Amino acid sequence: MKKTLLFAAHAALVFMGAAGATDVRLFYSPSCPHCHHARDFFAQQMMYEYPDIEIININVMDNNNMPLFRDAVTKCKFDNGGVPVIVVGEKCFQGYADFMQDDLRRAVESGMTDDQIQAAAAVRSAMTRDADGYRTQHTGRVAKMAEFGTAPQKKTDNGSMTYWYVLMAALVMGLVVVLGRRRK
Numbered sequence: 001m002k003k004t005l006l007f008a009a010h011a012a013l014v015f016m017g018a019a020g021a022t023d024v025r026l027f028y029s030p031s032c033p034h035c036h037h038a039r040d041f042f043a044q045q046m047m048y049e050y051p052d053i054e055i056i057n058i059n060v061m062d063n064n065n066m067p068l069f070r071d072a073v074t075k076c077k078f079d080n081g082g083v084p085v086i087v088v089g090e091k092c093f094q095g096y097a098d099f100m101q102d103d104l105r106r107a108v109e110s111g112m113t114d115d116q117i118q119a120a121a122a123v124r125s126a127m128t129r130d131a132d133g134y135r136t137q138h139t140g141r142v143a144k145m146a147e148f149g150t151a152p153q154k155k156t157d158n159g160s161m162t163y164w165y166v167l168m169a170a171l172v173m174g175l176v177v178v179l180g181r182r183r184k
Contacts, residue, residue, distance in 0.1 A: 022053040027085040035084040036094035049120040060150045
C-alpha cells in the first residue's frame with residue numbers, strides 16, 4: 001500500500017500534465033547553500049507574492065525521493081544532478097542565484113490571470129516598503145510550503161529497551177550468584 005501511494009505521488013509530481021504552472025517543485029539538499037537561498041526566496045518572497053502557488057520541497061538526500069529527482073533531471077534534460085533543481089510547470093531551473101528571481105516569477109506567472117499578476121506586483125511593492133510587517137500580517141501564506149516524502153520519525157520502542165535492561169540485570173544477578181558460590 002505504501003509503495004503504491006509513493007508511486008502515485010511520484011507519477012503526479014513528475015509528469016507535467018499533473019502539475020500546474022503555479023505548482024513549484026524544489027529539489028534540494030540540506031547541505032547545499034544555494035538550496036537554502038532558493039528555499040528562503042520562495043518562503044520569504046514567492047509565498048507572499050503568489051498566495052495561490054504550492055511549493056513542494058523535495059530532499060534529494062532521502063533515498064525514497066531519488067527516483068523523483070532522477071526523473072526530474074532527465075525530464076529537464078540536465079546533464080548532471082546538481083541541486084537545487086526548481087520545476088515550475090513546464091520550465092526547469094538548475095542552481096539558484098538572485099539574478100534568477102525575475103525568471104522564476106515569470107515562470108510562475110505564466111499560468112496566472114492578469115488580476116493575479118497585478119496582485120502579486122502590489123504585494124511585491126508592499127514588501128519593498130516593509131517586508132517584515134507584511135509577512136507578520138500574512139503569516140498563513142507560508143503554510144502552503146510542503147515537504148514531500150518526509151517519513152515520520154519512529155518512536156523508540158521503550159518496551160524492547162526495558163526487556164534488554166531486565167535481561168542484563170538478570171544476567172548480572174546470575175553472575176553474582178555463581179561467583180558468590182565459588183568463593184564459598
